[in-house]
Amino acid sequence: MRRKLAAGNWKMNGLRADLEQLRSLCAAKGGEDTDILICPPALLIAEAAALCRGHSIHIGGQDCHMARSGAHTGDVSAAMLKDAGATAVILGHSERRADRGETNDIVQDKARAAQNAGLMAIICVGESLEERENQATLDVIRQQIAASVPEGVTGDNTVIAYEPCWAIGTGLTASPEQIGEVHDFIRALLEDRFGSDKGQSVRLLYGGSVKPDNASQIFAVPNVDGALVGGASLKASDFLPIIKALDDAAKPS
Ligand code: 13P
Numbered sequence: 384m385r386r387k388l389a390a391g392n393w394k395m396n397g398l399r400a401d402l403e404q405l406r407s408l409c410a411a412k413g414g415e416d417t418d419i420l421i422c423p424p425a426l427l428i429a430e431a432a433a434l435c436r437g438h439s440i441h442i443g444g445q446d447c448h449m450a451r452s453g454a455h456t457g458d459v460s461a462a463m464l465k466d467a468g469a470t471a472v473i474l475g476h477s478e479r480r481a482d483r484g485e486t487n488d489i490v491q492d493k494a495r496a497a498q499n500a501g502l503m504a505i506i507c508v509g510e511s512l513e514e515r516e517n518q519a520t521l522d523v524i525r526q527q528i529a530a531s532v533p534e535g536v537t538g539d540n541t542v543i544a545y546e547p548c549w550a551i552g553t554g555l556t557a558s559p560e561q562i563g564e565v566h567d568f569i570r571a572l573l574e575d576r577f578g579s580d581k582g583q584s585v586r587l588l589y590g591g592s593v594k595p596d597n598a599s600q601i602f603a604v605p606n607v608d609g610a611l612v613g614g615a616s617l618k619a620s621d622f623l624p625i626i627k628a629l630d631d632a633a634k635p636s
Contacts, residue, residue: 385586387602387629388542388609390420390505391616392445392473392590397423405431407619409438416633417609417626421616422473425459432468443471443505446479449492451499461493461500471503473611475531477548487530495533498540505542505588505611506531508569512549520547521568528572536577538584543569544611550591552613559604562589566606595624602632 405421422443423431432442448458464472474497475490490506497504508527510520524545532541545565547557557565566587574582589601590611601607609629615621 385538385584385608387417387633388420388586388588389417389622389626389629390443390471390473390542390544390588390609390611391422391622392476392611392613393421393423393617394445394478394613395424396617397427399427399430401617402427402431402434404617404619404622405434405440408440408622409435411619411623412439415630417629419626420471422471425464425467428464428469429467436468441470442468443473443503444469445473445476447472447474447493447496447500447502449489449496451496461496461502465500465502469502471505471542472497473505473507473544475527476507477509477546477551481548487527490531491533494531494541495535498533498535503540503542505544507544507546507590507611509546509548509551509591515547515549520565524565524568525572528569529576532573532576536573536585537581538586542586542588543573544588544590545569546590546611552592554592556592556597556601557589559600562601562607563604566604570606593625595621595628598625598628599631602629 420441420443422445444464447461474493479485494504510523514523550557586608588609588611589607593610593612594615
């Protein structure tokens, strides 16, 4: 059984005062069946990790460099994230692929660096609107999975997030059919490459305008093991109902 995962990506949002939202999450505490991860901006990781210590909420980064250390001004290594208290890192988010020109090869090198540092890599894939309209979605996903995901994948060190670019921050969500098709496809690709046991153990998250009012519908889709949530992870009052929907989806019906 794969444990459900509710992951929040704060992106470039949040000042120290906003850690209050994390305090509220800690106070409300998540369900037994759901892992909770918040990825705040790098500068808040150490303080966030300290305040979540002893609670069942994990803290992650939003990117890391592929090198262990060295002359890379402004960058943060996987070891530094780990040292600050992070247990995971988001890699290859479409905003970084678009804004920073991150290629599949770069994402794979970063994922390897995360594995080596003992961080769980959340590797993001997803098609653009144009690619979907040209019926290229599955080809794009195949390429991204083949080239962004390193060898040595296990359910502990890797999570895949399917985030269709056109659904991010737009209020548009992929339909359950669209999500199901891509998640089943990713599952088959992972099983093919890493074998059935490992392929089955990797969690697949959906991301793209997940909100309290659409979460249950999304979590009912087979092979959806949770969500990577942007805007609705910034406030505990929005994120808690999403966690609750995931808890409910984890309960045997
Ligand atoms: P939104 O939930 O704001 O659409 O963002 C999704 C996302 O990009 C999470 O990584």
